[in-house]
Amino acid sequence: MTADGQLHTQKPNHRLWVIVPAAGIGSRMQADRPKQYLPLGQGYVADYTLSLLHQALPDSQILVPLHHQDQWWPTLDCATAHWLETLPGGQERAHSVRNALETLTGRAQDNDWVLVHDIARPCVSVGDIHHLIATLAQHPVGGLLAAPVADTMKRAQGDQQVTETVSRDGLWHALTPQMFRYGLLKQALNQAEASHQTITDEASAIEALGLTPRLVTGSRFNLKITHPEDLTLAEYILAARSQQALKAQQASAPSPIDS
Ligand SMILES: Nc1ccn([C@@H]2O[C@H](COP(=O)(O)OP(=O)(O)OP(=O)(O)O)[C@@H](O)[C@H]2O)c(=O)n1
Numbered sequence: 001m002t003a004d005g006q007l008h009t010q011k012p013n014h015r016l017w018v019i020v021p022a023a024g025i026g027s028r029m030q031a032d033r034p035k036q037y038l039p040l041g042q043g044y045v046a047d048y049t050l051s052l053l054h055q056a057l058p059d060s061q062i063l064v065p066l067h068h069q070d071q072w073w074p075t076l077d078c079a080t081a082h083w084l085e086t087l088p089g090g091q092e093r094a095h096s097v098r099n100a101l102e103t104l105t106g107r108a109q110d111n112d113w114v115l116v117h118d119i120a121r122p123c124v125s126v127g128d129i130h131h132l133i134a135t136l137a138q139h140p141v142g143g144l145l146a147a148p149v150a151d152t153m154k155r156a157q158g159d160q161q162v163t164e165t166v167s168r169d170g171l172w173h174a175l176t177p178q179m180f181r182y183g184l185l186k187q188a189l190n191q192a193e194a195s196h197q198t199i200t201d202e203a204s205a206i207e208a209l210g211l212t213p214r215l216v217t218g219s220r221f222n223l224k225i226t227h228p229e230d231l232t233l234a235e236y237i238l239a240a241r242s243q244q245a246l247k248a249q250q251a252s253a254p255s256p257i258d259s
């Protein structure tokens, strides 16, 4: 990784592998198909996420754990891309990530970085991905994109009666990508599995080893599509981003008097 934070993946001893867990069924979305295959913009949710990751990390292989009954993957524009490989997912997200790490046995070295990003987060930006990689370049543990909690947080009983207000001081929303070294992440997830620990992100498995992942501030636009209204939000975010890109392109284009 060079000083400019760009990851120039040289030969095997400084590789960055990308894992995109995509074996969920999106039950909370209440749609007729898994949410990663719902239409978004000009394509599907999965198309956006995968093509953005490839744009950010063109030299990295992207491993995509899929549900064993996934019938939609072949409909993606990028399904046959050489930089992608699919593999069987698992019962939980952590199992899907573990399966991908197993696939890398004999290919990845312990010191290689592994970046894990939800397929359900199509609005992540290239800038945030590069910022995460640059910030963690020399970090001994690794870390994750995160956004500080801005709302007052309440805890409630099952009937939504408030039981307490939870201090938001030091509270962050864990986002993805999350990035750790191959050997450590494999050890952490295997340990979590062996101790029957329920984990919902890679960082919590690392924390269970007594280590301290680094939070890297990321955009709140990097939402995880989970409930129906999230898809509408994602449409707005991507539309605004392409509008910004168009304006920037127009601003940098030579005006007629320049030519
Ligand atoms: N066994 C699983 C479960 C989830 N995921 C992936 O993990 C990410 C985050 O999970 P979540 O948002 O919970 O997705 P789903 O499990 O599909 O959603 P739900 O919990 O509503 O069913 C998603 O990209 C999902 O595809 C996975 O690879 N393997």
Ligand SMILES: C[C@](O)(CO)[C@H](O)COP(=O)(O)O
Pocket (backbone or CB within 6 Å): 093, 118, 173, 174, 175, 176, 200, 201, 202, 224
């Ligand atoms: C990994 C994650 O996106 C970080 O916020 C989140 O934990 C995934 O949780 P899910 O229940 O699998 O959506």
